[in-house]
Amino acid sequence: QLVESGGGLVKPGGSLRLSCAASGFTFTNAWMSWVRQAPGKGLEWVGRIKSKNDGGATDYAAPVKGRFTISRDDSKNTLYLQMNSLKIEDTALYYCSTLNAIPIPDYWGQGTLVTVSS
């Protein structure tokens, strides 16, 4: 199970930190992604963090690179997304997921809504 939190209303240029609490699977071994969905739009991959065993590296989509940072606390089974310099176009429902293309389960949270507006 994945449960996101931390969403809300923020002004352009502001910051927000999202959290994703994981349970029911071995979080330590999981590569975790954030995926967002703007209102009425499709899915957009935001970024991913590898497991620490696999080096813990992060990758980001071009629109958020340099503004967003993904981190993880394996002791708390929690994934984070630090969002800085927020823009109106960052308004979306943000999902955390074990997003993968291999034969292991693919989990998604219910999402947390981020609204960037003045």
Add this chain to the structure above:
Amino acid sequence: DVVMTQSPLSLPVTLGQPASISCRSSQSLVYSDGNIYLNWFHQRPGQSPRRLIYKVSNRDSGVPDRFSGSGSGTDFTLRISRVEAEDVGVYYCMQGTHWPPYAFGQGTKLEIK
């Protein structure tokens, strides 16, 4: 970056009839290990996405066998043999071969006629 293009974007289907969704990638999705990392997801209204298919044609646990995936190279298809009411929603393909970034298609909205 790889671009995923789905068609059609809207798919009205009669209950019990088959449905087919196409997904094309801007470059071959064959990875260096010989596998093709192409997923299909289903998102019901108001719900989170759920993966149906991974590696082109492998159904996830609990996915009905009326769903099937096929394709190779750059052309892929999701088929539903007999559409049921619970199949409404938006279907997305996603490539996991050339990352980052993972790329989703625009989505295909399936509705019942």
